[in-house]
Amino acid sequence: MPKRIVVPFGPQHPVLPEPIHLDLVLEDEKVVDVVPSIGYIHRGLEQLVQKREFTEYVYVAERICGICSFMHAVGYCQGIEHIMGLEVPDRARYLRTIWSECSRLHSHLLWLGLFADGMGFENLFMRSWQLRESVLDVLEDTTGGRVIQGTCKVGGVRRDIGQEKLDEMHHTLDPFEEQCRDLGDIFLNDDTVKYRLKGLGVISKDEAYALGATGPTTRGSGVAMDHRETGYAAYGDIGFKPVVETAGDCYARCAVRVKEVYASIDQIRRAIDQIPEGPLDVKVKGTPDGEYFSRVEQPRGEVVHYLRGDGTKHLARARIRTPTLANIPMLVKMLPGVQLADVPVVVLSIDPCISCTER
Amino acid sequence: MAFLKRSPWILHYDASSCNGCDIEVLACLTPLYDVERFGIINTGNPKHADILMITGGINELNRAVVRNLYEQMPEPKVVVAIGACAATGGIFRECYNITGGIDKVIPVDVYVPGCAARPEQIIDGVVTALGILEEKRTKMRGNAQTKEEARHAAGEST
Numbered sequence A: 001m002p003k004r005i006v007v008p009f010g011p012q013h014p015v016l017p018e019p020i021h022l023d024l025v026l027e028d029e030k031v032v033d034v035v036p037s038i039g040y041i042h043r044g045l046e047q048l049v050q051k052r053e054f055t056e057y058v059y060v061a062e063r064i065c066g067i068c069s070f071m072h073a074v075g076y077c078q079g080i081e082h083i084m085g086l087e088v089p090d091r092a093r094y095l096r097t098i099w100s101e102c103s104r105l106h107s108h109l110l111w112l113g114l115f116a117d118g119m120g121f122e123n124l125f126m127r128s129w130q131l132r133e134s135v136l137d138v139l140e141d142t143t144g145g146r147v148i149q150g151t152c153k154v155g156g157v158r159r160d161i162g163q164e165k166l167d168e169m170h171h172t173l174d175p176f177e178e179q180c181r182d183l184g185d186i187f188l189n190d191d192t193v194k195y196r197l198k199g200l201g202v203i204s205k206d207e208a209y210a211l212g213a214t215g216p217t218t219r220g221s222g223v224a225m226d227h228r229e230t231g232y233a234a235y236g237d238i239g240f241k242p243v244v245e246t247a248g249d250c251y252a253r254c255a256v257r258v259k260e261v262y263a264s265i266d267q268i269r270r271a272i273d274q275i276p277e278g279p280l281d282v283k284v285k286g287t288p289d290g291e292y293f294s295r296v297e298q299p300r301g302e303v304v305h306y307l308r309g310d311g312t313k314h315l316a317r318a319r320i321r322t323p324t325l326a327n328i329p330m331l332v333k334m335l336p337g338v339q340l341a342d343v344p345v346v347v348l349s350i351d352p353c354i355s356c357t358e359r
Numbered sequence B: 001m002a003f004l005k006r007s008p009w010i011l012h013y014d015a016s017s018c019n020g021c022d023i024e025v026l027a028c029l030t031p032l033y034d035v036e037r038f039g040i041i042n043t044g045n046p047k048h049a050d051i052l053m054i055t056g057g058i059n060e061l062n063r064a065v066v067r068n069l070y071e072q073m074p075e076p077k078v079v080v081a082i083g084a085c086a087a088t089g090g091i092f093r094e095c096y097n098i099t100g101g102i103d104k105v106i107p108v109d110v111y112v113p114g115c116a117a118r119p120e121q122i123i124d125g126v127v128t129a130l131g132i133l134e135e136k137r138t139k140m141r142g143n144a145q146t147k148e149e150a151r152h153a154a155g156e157s158t
């Protein structure tokens, strides 16, 4: 039997924008075991609810993660609104959907770029990020922030998007979709990409389900689970169908994300078509008393905000279960059997977001 | 920034940030901002780096990592702290696990404000860092020269 050696991977590693540490147990070039350790980004944000008023905590929730920041705000606000029995106006629900989908677009394009970089496909990395800039332009135009938006608040949204801007967005969606399809075409059909990704890090449907994974990671294995189906925000009105692939390998996970980019564009288009006129927020009176599990589908999967208020200005407890935390067990299952040179690609295939994971 | 005398290489590390500033650092490297056209390259190896671009408020576990990375970088080196939370702890200031700013652990030369900092600001920070890097280099060379001269003078007199 070949001798076993342990190779540390991270916390500072060129393919990882964020620190996570894996101990890879190798036999020659083959991975036989993995021991992940996390904690480099743990800040203690859950406890901060006791120091910030419940309306102010939205800013903290946004900074749990800079990539899906808007969706964290939506998750948190929906929780508080449910506890307090606030009815969010329709226009606000639609605006939340539009911004959520823009965030998903920028997150997926970001991931596609990083993934291409992990494969060593530098050109594709640059192209993905170039496309992503046009999404960021829209976000900046409509909210004022590129990555941290700050437009979601308890009871509604803080800003409106004028009809003129909505029309403009609608116009630019077609050429943008064309560019995305060009890009997606490379990810789905290029021989180099296929060669690198097919059959790598396979997880079966049952395994994915049993491990409790979420998001595109599990949809790549054929589990049709997407929280948008429950119709929070305006997803119930504009309709939604999850994107599913069945192969369960890195290629399938990549394909899910590419197709979700197309789906998001479609959702934005429908949301712009149907958006009703009306107020943007309701007045928040009183303090939250009660508890609620608020769930939102983020680019990486389902996030759960558990919130409990005791009738004071500060919440008694917040617990945030983020998608990457649920996906790490799947990663540990994927890696054994993989060559060392493929480890970065497999790690990236779950789209790890460490700031979320550790809060 | 008409031209640069040298091509500084940067090392990027996320020391307990929210990620927002990190993706903006990466955005600087991609087509819209493209700092690579100035010869600025992102490297993963601290021994190759001249500038450390660091975000976040540093938690207990990261302290040792940050100090280690800093010590591995060759002199002269410059540290650019990006974002409000790298400067003071920012929004995470009151968290139990946050040290509260990069300068609590390693010396910082340039602070880039913002939460999240914009790519333009980050590039501005790098340009400022370049000036400081040049200063440090001249000083180092100066020191080496004076030593050399002193040795010469001593050699001649004996």
Ligand code: SF4
Residues within 6 Å of the ligand: A063, A066, A148, B017, B018, B019, B020, B021, B022, B055, B056, B082, B083, B084, B085, B086, B090, B091, B114, B115, B116, B117
């Ligand atoms: S300064 Fe703000 S946006 Fe930047 S990493 Fe810190 S919390 Fe995130």
